[in-house]
Amino acid sequence: MSDPRELYQQVILEHNKKPRNFGRLEPCTHHAEGHNPLCGDQLDLTLVVENGMVQDVKFQGSGCAIDVASASLMTQAVKGRPVAEAEAMAEQFRGMVRGELDPATQAPLLGKLTLFQGVKDLPSRVKCAVLPWATLHAALKGEAEASTE
Amino acid sequence: MTTTLQPLDVQAIRRDFPLLSRSLNGRPVIYLDSAVSGQMPVQVIERMSKYERDEHTNVHRGVSTLSQEATDRYEEAREKVRAFLNAASAREIVWTRGTTESLNLVAQSFGRLVVQPGDEILLSAMEHHANIVPWQMLAQEKGATIKVIPMNDAGELILESLDELITERTRVMGLVHVSNVLGTINPVKAIVAKAHAKGVPVVVDGAQAVPHLAVDVRDLDADFYAFSGHKLSGPTGIGVLYGKLAHLEAMPPWQGGGSMIRSVSWEKTTYMPAPAKFEAGTPPIAGAIGLGAAIDYVRALGLDRIAAHEHDLLAYATENLLPIPGLRILGNAQEKASVLSFVVDGIHPHDLGSILDSEGVVVRAGHHCAQPVMTRFQVPATTRASFAYFNTREEVDILVSAVLKAIELFK
Numbered sequence: 001m002s003d004p005r006e007l008y009q010q011v012i013l014e015h016n017k018k019p020r021n022f023g024r025l026e027p028c029t030h031h032a033e034g035h036n037p038l039c040g041d042q043l044d045l046t047l048v049v050e051n052g053m054v055q056d057v058k059f060q061g062s063g064c065a066i067d068v069a070s071a072s073l074m075t076q077a078v079k080g081r082p083v084a085e086a087e088a089m090a091e092q093f094r095g096m097v098r099g100e101l102d103p104a105t106q107a108p109l110l111g112k113l114t115l116f117q118g119v120k121d122l123p124s125r126v127k128c129a130v131l132p133w134a135t136l137h138a139a140l141k142g143e144a145e146a147s148t149e
Numbered sequence: 150m151t152t153t154l155q156p157l158d159v160q161a162i163r164r165d166f167p168l169l170s171r172s173l174n175g176r177p178v179i180y181l182d183s184a185v186s187g188q189m190p191v192q193v194i195e196r197m198s199k200y201e202r203d204e205h206t207n208v209h210r211g212v213s214t215l216s217q218e219a220t221d222r223y224e225e226a227r228e229k230v231r232a233f234l235n236a237a238s239a240r241e242i243v244w245t246r247g248t249t250e251s252l253n254l255v256a257q258s259f260g261r262l263v264v265q266p267g268d269e270i271l272l273s274a275m276e277h278h279a280n281i282v283p284w285q286m287l288a289q290e291k292g293a294t295i296k297v298i299p300m301n302d303a304g305e306l307i308l309e310s311l312d313e314l315i316t317e318r319t320r321v322m323g324l325v326h327v328s329n330v331l332g333t334i335n336p337v338k339a340i341v342a343k344a345h346a347k348g349v350p351v352v353v354d355g356a357q358a359v360p361h362l363a364v365d366v367r368d369l370d371a372d373f374y375a376f377s378g379h380k381l382s383g384p385t386g387i388g389v390l391y392g393k394l395a396h397l398e399a400m401p402p403w404q405g406g407g408s409m410i411r412s413v414s415w416e417k418t419t420y421m422p423a424p425a426k427f428e429a430g431t432p433p434i435a436g437a438i439g440l441g442a443a444i445d446y447v448r449a450l451g452l453d454r455i456a457a458h459e460h461d462l463l464a465y466a467t468e469n470l471l472p473i474p475g476l477r478i479l480g481n482a483q484e485k486a487s488v489l490s491f492v493v494d495g496i497h498p499h500d501l502g503s504i505l506d507s508e509g510v511v512v513r514a515g516h517h518c519a520q521p522v523m524t525r526f527q528v529p530a531t532t533r534a535s536f537a538y539f540n541t542r543e544e545v546d547i548l549v550s551a552v553l554k555a556i557e558l559f560k
Binding site: 038 | 224496497498499500503504515516520523529530558559
């Protein structure tokens with residue numbers, strides 16, 4: 001796919017316009033900030049994790065459509081899941097957008113998130129799609145910041 | 150005045166640029182990104198290639214005929230730069246890797262000489278990071294402070310503030326000639342006069358100015374003037390620092406090594422006079438010769454004709470983009486070069502950049518290495534089209550229709 005308009009599908013555009021789980025959880029058990037220094041994208045992620053489950057998750061920040069839609073869809077995908085599963089999804093998502101694994105056979109957890117597979121053909125935008133997942137990973141590991149270069 | 154100029158033969162000029170006939174994502178490439186890097190005409194590419202094929206060796210080395218020839222070509226290129234800037238002497242022209250290295254050289258050598266604890270460094274609000282960060286590093290080292298000349302909403306410096314901002318502690322001013330984001334052409338001559346009236350030397354970043362307007366460093370009375378070859382239809386890796394000879398002679402060397410010494414012993418090393426004092430090591434020789442060829446090319450077209458053509462494109466693009474609902478142009482200075490930054494409601498500049506790219510339109514989307522300018526205008530980034538002498542109104546039309554397509558998609 002060399003045409004980015006194939007990536008900018010309705011689902012992504014719609015999540016960009018009306019992001020789900022937008023805001024901040026107070027109180028929260030986990031928190032991290034994500035930055036993409038090259039393009040200025042910023043993400044603030046808060047989670048409530050109990051008994052090894054992601055009970056709730058919210059994000060806020062500013063970024064491009066790929067970044068915002070990725071964050072929005074990510075919060076929907078991990079909410080109510082075990083932490084270990086969320087981490088596994090992060091791994092599969094990264095592998096998919098970097099073109100390292102085939103979403104059809106090697107990413108069973110991703111479901112709707114395979115919408116983002118076209119990002120692998122736009123190397124300059126991979127970091128946008130990955131930022132929310134890198135931030136999630138940092139928050140779950142207890143790190144305050146995540147950065148994608 | 151411009152009406153009396155013979156217009157450029159743009160179609161003939163375009164044939165000098167091989168890249169302009171390639172395709173991008175299945176469409177003809179529309180290169181509106183000359184502020185990032187100008188394209189090189191074949192005349193420059195072939196001159197560099199000839200040097201590498203038939204003339205390659207080192208300069209200022211030994212007695213061989215080959216080295217003497219290379220040295221002559223290399224020094225001829227320096228003389229071309231001198232004439233291009235109307236400097237008094239070729240000794241005032243220092244080769245560097247680019248504008249950034251030129252500005253670092255000034256900060257590290259001249260700046261260390263003149264800035265002491267408690268002193269002030271004055272910079273304009275529209276500087277590129279290259280004329281901010283070297284001064285911040287110096288300020289931190291010396292315990293000096295940075296002050297900023299503010300700008301208005303049109304993207305023009307507020308000159309009235311200078312009387313207050315230039316104090317008896319001001320040691321140096323950094324000033325961009327043409328803003329790489331806003332396109333503003335700053336009144337360098339008037340600002341330099343104000344600074345000099347209070348004894349403050351001015352370091353001018355000319356990276357975005359030299360491709361668009363004739364620069365006369367003696368008329369501007371600039372103390373230093375920096376630019377890069379690759380913004381001026383030349384290669385990357387070569388740049389220029391002009392400095393008044395009296396400054397260059399007073400300044401300590403910056404980097405040590407071969408070429409910059411007169412004699413070396415374990416006890417004492419003495420240095421060459423400027424500019425060699427600042428040119429340690431083997432320089433990018435093909436780059437210097439290529440920059441000389443680029444100056445020949447640009448001067449043959451005529452900077453006044455280039456400016457007239459680019460001004461027409463800027464006016465035409467502004468006229469056609471401005472009515473688009475939700476589109477806002479950043480930088481509406483009275484005096485403006487052909488750099489056009491804009492933002493569109495509801496579309497992040499990076500998304501817009503990707504969509505324009507799919508239409509074959511090459512622009513820059515980002516903060517343009519000028520984050521304080523982004524902060525000033527409260528945007529995370531902008532999309533920037535920049536026009537060169539080889540661009541056409543038809544290309545502007547394609548830009549405008551691609552922007553409209555993106556807006557339709559994001560509706």
